[in-house]
Amino acid sequence: MTLLTYREAAIEIEPGEDVLSALLRAEIDAPHSCRSGVCQSCMHRAVEGNPPAAAQQGLSDAQKALGYFLPCVCVPETPLTIVPAREAGARSEAVVHSIDRLSDDVVRLRLEHDSDFAYRPGQLLELIADDGLGRHYSLASLPEEDSFVELHIRLHPGGRMSRFIAEELAPGRQLHIAGPLGTCIYEGVDPDQPMALIGSGTGLAPLIGVMRDALRRGHRGSIRLYHGAREREGLYLHDHLETLTKRHANLRYVPRVLSDSGPHGGDVATAALEHENALPHTAFFLCGGEKLVGRLKRVLFLKGASLKQIRSDTFLPAGSGR
Amino acid sequence: MSSLYERLGGEKAVDAAVELFYRNVLADGRIARFFDGVNMEDQLAKQKSFLTMAFGGPNKYTGKDMRKAHERLVAKGLNDSHVDAVIEDLSRTLRQLGVGEKEVQEVAALANSVRNDVLNH
Numbered sequence: 001m002t003l004l005t006y007r008e009a010a011i012e013i014e015p016g017e018d019v020l021s022a023l024l025r026a027e028i029d030a031p032h033s034c035r036s037g038v039c040q041s042c043m044h045r046a047v048e049g050n051p052p053a054a055a056q057q058g059l060s061d062a063q064k065a066l067g068y069f070l071p072c073v074c075v076p077e078t079p080l081t082i083v084p085a086r087e088a089g090a091r092s093e094a095v096v097h098s099i100d101r102l103s104d105d106v107v108r109l110r111l112e113h114d115s116d117f118a119y120r121p122g123q124l125l126e127l128i129a130d131d132g133l134g135r136h137y138s139l140a141s142l143p144e145e146d147s148f149v150e151l152h153i154r155l156h157p158g159g160r161m162s163r164f165i166a167e168e169l170a171p172g173r174q175l176h177i178a179g180p181l182g183t184c185i186y187e188g189v190d191p192d193q194p195m196a197l198i199g200s201g202t203g204l205a206p207l208i209g210v211m212r213d214a215l216r217r218g219h220r221g222s223i224r225l226y227h228g229a230r231e232r233e234g235l236y237l238h239d240h241l242e243t244l245t246k247r248h249a250n251l252r253y254v255p256r257v258l259s260d261s262g263p264h265g266g267d268v269a270t271a272a273l274e275h276e277n278a279l280p281h282t283a284f285f286l287c288g289g290e291k292l293v294g295r296l297k298r299v300l301f302l303k304g305a306s307l308k309q310i311r312s313d314t315f316l317p318a319g320s321g322r
Numbered sequence: 323m324s325s326l327y328e329r330l331g332g333e334k335a336v337d338a339a340v341e342l343f344y345r346n347v348l349a350d351g352r353i354a355r356f357f358d359g360v361n362m363e364d365q366l367a368k369q370k371s372f373l374t375m376a377f378g379g380p381n382k383y384t385g386k387d388m389r390k391a392h393e394r395l396v397a398k399g400l401n402d403s404h405v406d407a408v409i410e411d412l413s414r415t416l417r418q419l420g421v422g423e424k425e426v427q428e429v430a431a432l433a434n435s436v437r438n439d440v441l442n443h
Contacts, residue, residue, distance in 0.1 A: 033391070035382045038374050040367035058337075058370070297362055302348055306341060307366050 061188025121209030228268025
């Protein structure tokens with residue numbers, strides 16, 4: 001029986017030995033520092049098997065639920081297959097279910113996938129083009145309700161992946177995905193806790209996933225969804241979300257358009273910071289570009305929000321990984 | 323006699339102090355710039371291991387780790403005055419949490435013990 005598998009290779013581990021020591025002995029260059037389960041620099045993710053509770057001490061509820069653990073204090077008793085914390089893992093096949101324009105530059109891509117691709121709404125996957133090019137996109141779908149995964153993709157003129165998506169993808173087309181990744185999920189949230197979901201552009205996708213998940217699980221606290229865009233056209237689910245708020249009394253939708261001077265005009269971060277005042281009690285979900293997420297995270301934390309209650313997903317420029 | 327770490331309340335005490343300490347540090351104009359552009363979750367984990375060390379708790383830090391971890395900051399001008407500011411912020415955090423003066427001094431002394439490694443002296 002192989003107790004430890006790293007990526008696809010079996011790793012020799014002595015009885016009582018911790019995973020980090022075994023990795024280092026196998027000459028795997030695993031990051032580490034304190035070797036006491038505190039600094040979290042050695043964090044990995046179990047893609048198969050369950051790490052012992054002692055190896056998940058100090059991690060967030062979302063990280064625990066998703067199999068993240070600390071190799072330096074992990075002495076496995078049952079088999080584990082692990083990958084570095086930010087790696088998507090093995091790829092699997094997917095087939096295009098549908099592809100539709102949501103606005104000038106945003107498409108909604110729905111993919112049918114293998115049943116063993118298990119994910120939580122708000123996570124992300126790596127979409128892999130024929131030439132091996134990979135990009136990360138967040139999941140707006142709900143595994144309990146949708147037979148497909150749904151991604152909202154902003155097409156960049158001249159982008160390699162954008163060209164692949166716009167020119168090659170049509171219903172029935174096969175491609176590869178890997179993952180899921182990311183911890184921006186409805187976990188560790190109290191059903192009565194206020195939730196603030198704040199995002200810009202296609203950062204709306206994971207927030208939709210989290211919002212749908214919260215509603216399905218019977219979340220009773222208020223849910224405020226802030227969506228920012230540069231132009232009015234960028235509020236690509238405006239009408240759908242307006243309709244949803246009529247069906248759910250605890251749901252509010254706050255759109256903001258940067259280029260507009262009307263009642264919905266302005267910057268989404270400023271709007272959210274103005275409206276949110278129960279900071280220590282609120283569960284935050286932040287999704288979008290580095291500037292928006294970084295600014296909000298810092299300001300919210302300094303004003304009293306707990307970092308444990310700020311979940312985020314930062315969209316990095318293409319090619320830089322995420 | 324129980325250890326400083328036990329007297330302070332062990333890991334629970336570290337958990338209670340870490341966010342307040344980080345907030346104090348980020349709000350401190352003397353040192354805030356050293357934290358620009360860092361990943362806040364990673365940084366919080368590092369603060370937690372620093373506090374564990376300063377509370378006399380389990381850690382396997384070596385002088386070499388400390389030097390390496392602060393290399394980039396020393397290049398950006400990190401000096402004694404900044405270490406003083408961090409220790410002040412740490413002491414203030416503990417007082418805000420109602421920790422006794424004797425323990426505050428012991429923690430400050432432990433934090434101070436890595437000064438030369440941090441500054442690569």
